[in-house]
Amino acid sequence: MKGTSCTVSKADMRTLEKKIGVRMRTNVIVAIAAVAALMIGAFMLYASAELFSEMNPDPYNHSYEYTVTGMYGEEELIGKASYETISENGSFHNYRFLVKSGTANGIEIERSFTIIFDENDVPLFYDRVGSDPTGSSSTYIQKTDGYVYKITVSDLCVVNSFSVENEEWVMNGTIII
Amino acid sequence: MNFRNFIEELKGRMSLSKTLIPTDGESDEEYVFREYKVARHSKIIFFAVFIVVFFILLGYKITLGEYDISFFDVYETLWKHITGTIDQSSIVERMNDNVVWEQRLPRVLTAIIVGIGLASAGAAMQSMMKNPLADPYTTGISSGALFGATLAMTLGIYIIGGFYGRVLNAFICALIPAVFIIFLSRWKKPSPAMMILVGIAIMYIFNAFQSYMMLRADPNAASTVYTWSVGSIGMTTWEQIPIIAVVAIFGFFALFLMTRTLNALNSGDSYAKSLGINVDRVRILCLILISVIAAGIVSFTGIIGFIGLVSPHIARIFVGSDNRILLPTAALLGACMMLICDIIGFLIIGATLQIGIVTAMIGGPIFMLILIAQQKEVW
Numbered sequence: 001m002k003g004t005s006c007t008v009s010k011a012d013m014r015t016l017e018k019k020i021g022v023r024m025r026t027n028v029i030v031a032i033a034a035v036a037a038l039m040i041g042a043f044m045l046y047a048s049a050e051l052f053s054e055m056n057p058d059p060y061n062h063s064y065e066y067t068v069t070g071m072y073g074e075e076e077l078i079g080k081a082s083y084e085t086i087s088e089n090g091s092f093h094n095y096r097f098l099v100k101s102g103t104a105n106g107i108e109i110e111r112s113f114t115i116i117f118d119e120n121d122v123p124l125f126y127d128r129v130g131s132d133p134t135g136s137s138s139t140y141i142q143k144t145d146g147y148v149y150k151i152t153v154s155d156l157c158v159v160n161s162f163s164v165e166n167e168e169w170v171m172n173g174t175i176i177i
Numbered sequence: 178m179n180f181r182n183f184i185e186e187l188k189g190r191m192s193l194s195k196t197l198i199p200t201d202g203e204s205d206e207e208y209v210f211r212e213y214k215v216a217r218h219s220k221i222i223f224f225a226v227f228i229v230v231f232f233i234l235l236g237y238k239i240t241l242g243e244y245d246i247s248f249f250d251v252y253e254t255l256w257k258h259i260t261g262t263i264d265q266s267s268i269v270e271r272m273n274d275n276v277v278w279e280q281r282l283p284r285v286l287t288a289i290i291v292g293i294g295l296a297s298a299g300a301a302m303q304s305m306m307k308n309p310l311a312d313p314y315t316t317g318i319s320s321g322a323l324f325g326a327t328l329a330m331t332l333g334i335y336i337i338g339g340f341y342g343r344v345l346n347a348f349i350c351a352l353i354p355a356v357f358i359i360f361l362s363r364w365k366k367p368s369p370a371m372m373i374l375v376g377i378a379i380m381y382i383f384n385a386f387q388s389y390m391m392l393r394a395d396p397n398a399a400s401t402v403y404t405w406s407v408g409s410i411g412m413t414t415w416e417q418i419p420i421i422a423v424v425a426i427f428g429f430f431a432l433f434l435m436t437r438t439l440n441a442l443n444s445g446d447s448y449a450k451s452l453g454i455n456v457d458r459v460r461i462l463c464l465i466l467i468s469v470i471a472a473g474i475v476s477f478t479g480i481i482g483f484i485g486l487v488s489p490h491i492a493r494i495f496v497g498s499d500n501r502i503l504l505p506t507a508a509l510l511g512a513c514m515m516l517i518c519d520i521i522g523f524l525i526i527g528a529t530l531q532i533g534i535v536t537a538m539i540g541g542p543i544f545m546l547i548l549i550a551q552q553k554e555v556w
């Protein structure tokens with residue numbers, strides 16, 4: 001085997017290991033305590049931030065349930081829908097609808113779609129088709145991939161009602177307050 | 178197998194001297210050169226593997242959210258956006274583009290840039306100070322920067338006005354602990370643990386001042402500052418990213434140019450001096466660069482701890498202590514760690530969980546394990 005080697009007596013080695021070993025352990029314990037202190041500092045800061053955020057909740061962070069009715073050909077559809085958000089970006093608000101309904105004959109329809117609102121609470125990629133007389137809500141429509149989505153939106157990106165339809169079925173949802 | 182044995186085995190596998198046997202008729206020089214080439218190739222392979230992992234994490238992170246988009250659609254959308262071939266008549270393509278480019282990419286890019294900046298700063302600091310516990314977070318430099326930025330945000334105390342005043346405030350206050358570290362190193366040769374304890378003391382002093390400012394601030398401003406100071410990457414916009422990128426990437430390249438000097442410093446001051454290196458000047462320059470990186474990052478994202486501490490240690494396990502390969506590997510690993518922490522945070526609570534708390538939850542225990550497993554090599 002190539003390379004160099006040296007010989008140290010076992011007694012010398014033990015003494016050396018003992019001396020160095022004690023210092024090592026002390027240093028490691030101090031370092032671990034220091035890391036623990038840093039972690040605690042981060043948790044305390046997080047707790048403070050959470051406390052403040054609970055005092056000032058995000059008004060856009062809301063979720064709603066909907067009753068759903070509709071038609072599948074000649075059959076009646078009944079179901080429910082949920083509308084919720086996960087805050088991703090300060091400039092946009094993304095909300096996802098999950099619509100589930102079924103017929104008396106056991107046909108199940110499930111459809112999910114996302115609505116992206118911009119900073120002015122206007123749904124992107126939807127066309128505005130009108131608003132109610134008081135101006136408190138507006139109606140938007142989107143046609144894509146054989147589906148037609150129609151939503152009525154009021155303040156803070158709350159969808160009061162919606163409809164989704166394709167060639168086979170149509171589903172209408174109304175918010176449960 | 179416990180963690181320590183695992184590390185030992187991993188290191189054994191990577192220090193290929195154990196697996197290479199001199200062949201018949203091979204001279205010592207040929208044997209050493211062959212061993213060097215194999216070790217060098219293995220480092221390049223590890224680096225390449227990290228790059229692949231990085232792109233997988235990047236793609237996966239962008240898929241997460243309320244809007245469903247597949248991994249391959251992410252890269253397709255990015256490619257189409259860069260080449261300007263988004264089909265404007267397709268609502269699906271436009272929605273994909275909005276979600277990927279406008280909403281998720283700023284966050285992901287911020288995570289990557291911050292990871293690169295913090296990890297390279299940590300790796301350089303550890304080599305420069307010969308201290309395995311050193312990084313901008315543990316030495317109080319990040320806390321100084323946070324204090325400076327908070328001063329501007331809550332009390333409106335600026336050296337120059339405008340948004341850049343916040344960055345300049347952060348930089349100047351980050352220099353306070355940096356200068357203190359230089360004086361401490363000269364005045365008394367502190368042990369690695371003592372240096373970190375001093376750093377923690379500095380951090381708590383700054384935190385105390387910061388808490389006082391919060392008490393005096395408007396509750397809404399205090400709420401914003403607290404959320405930001407925990408370490409938040411979700412607030413950055415496309416307008417801010419070039420500033421963070423310039424600071425972090427410039428810092429990384431400047432430190433990369435110093436890697437040969439850092440290698441010499443890592444071998445000891447007397448050795449570095451014998452090579453004609455002005456050790457004090459290099460240290461000051463290095464600390465200024467690290468302070469610039471820390472200030473630039475903290476001004477936009479708040480304090481994100483443990484990335485600069487853990488990434489270089491993990492990188493060292495794979496590629497050794499040569500800063501020429503360690504620095505880029507640590508930077509890449511830092512970016513990967515940031516993405517992993519962001520993914521974990523999202524899967525646990527959602528995008529609202531500040532990444533600083535996730536890096537503390539994950540980075541802290543990992544660092545403790547490394548400390549325990551590697552104590553002989555580190556100390």
